[in-house]
Amino acid sequence: MNKIKKEELAVAALKNGTVIDHIPTELLFKVVDLLGIKNLKNSVTIGFNLDSKKCGKKGIIKIADVFFHEDTLNRIALVAPNVKINIIRDYEVVDKHTVSLPDDIYGMVKCSNPKCITNNEPMKTHFHVINKENIILKCHYCERAVGKDNIILK
């Protein structure tokens, strides 16, 4: 078996499903939370602190038999905009793509304003992405803006 094959096997081969690669290692578990992987019944392989040519140490998540909706995958862009998504069917990569922030984010981010209605009613939050490059969101309700470093995930 050659070297490349061995490395791939280290994180288990996938017959069908989704691979999320090039996750900055410190953000791996945030991405795991974001996709609600804890609640899945499918088999999931999580690689942590793997060597990466691009970014030093990386994380990887392989989820068997799950093909996420694009909107769900795009949530990842909120914390890790440079991840790579591979869709696997019958051991082959049939689709490769990146993630990008949607214009609107529902139910995922908590408003940092304690006087916001969303923190006081049983309701979904709604943020407008007002700057995709620097990741600035604005609460649809209280109209406060929040920058990348202050985003609180639900």
Add this chain to the structure above:
Amino acid sequence: MSKHIDLKVEQKKQNNGKTLIMNNASLVSISDFSKEDILSLLEDARCFEENPNRDLLAGKVVATLFFEPSTRTRLSFETAVNRLGGRIIGFSDANTTSSSKGETLHDTIMMVSNYADLIIMRHHLEGAARYASEFSPVPIINAGDGANQHPSQTMLDLYSIYKTQGKLDDLTITMVGDLKYGRTVHSLLMAMYYFHPKFNFVACDELRMPDEYKAFCDKHGIEYHEYHEFSEDVINSTDILYMTRVQRERFTDIMEYERVKNLYTLKNSMLCGSKENLRVLHPLPRVNEISYDVDNNPKAYYFQQARNGLYARQAIICKVLGIKVK
């Protein structure tokens, strides 16, 4: 955490009033209105000033839900409804309602919408009116949501400016006092965007105009100057002098409050060299930022300004209900 203010205007441009139609014509924020909306509301307000007693709301029930008390605003809205021949239900204090028993805003609005054709609401939580407008079967008018929006105040300010100057375009507006927390100055600044204004911001360091509003001016080519000193030079170039209350609780340093509290007080003598058309506005209540000796100056306009709130609110109520005035 800061307020981002650019999006509203840009969204508005794209939507071209779509928000209004979608949300049952609710009025949540002044930026829900286009320039044309504002101009037609001013015209309607003028009609109501000529004759405020019109039976345009005959047979209609209006709910005024004041989850947070505000006597001034509530009386103004309720007078507007009464003079239009409508009937009023509601409460003036959340302690008297089921929300004090833990009922959600959602459930209160749904319950009241069974009875009323329009809901006018004030709430201490920011975004409450926007949220209500999303599910309410009847239109919502925001009568203030925390530190966020208070669009009927802005409409009455615009009407007062329009009435005293005969126009809204190309005016020099000087804002004095608390420019940091004062939502009325922020909303007025946003609404004047359509009318090519020039601004002077007069405030101490602790209460100066927030950067995002200055960035808004920069982006849209609106000229502004900032001053620490409330000088006659500034007053003499002004068409509208918009005074605001400097509140002790806004200061982290009480010594600083004691130092500045009298620096931003308007005295009658300061108006000697001012322009003939200058008018002094203030959202009221005042504390000591306008001396009582200004009250008799014909340029003092703050009491009439409050009365204009009645006409502006009559115009807003008719607009959200789709009732033609005249």
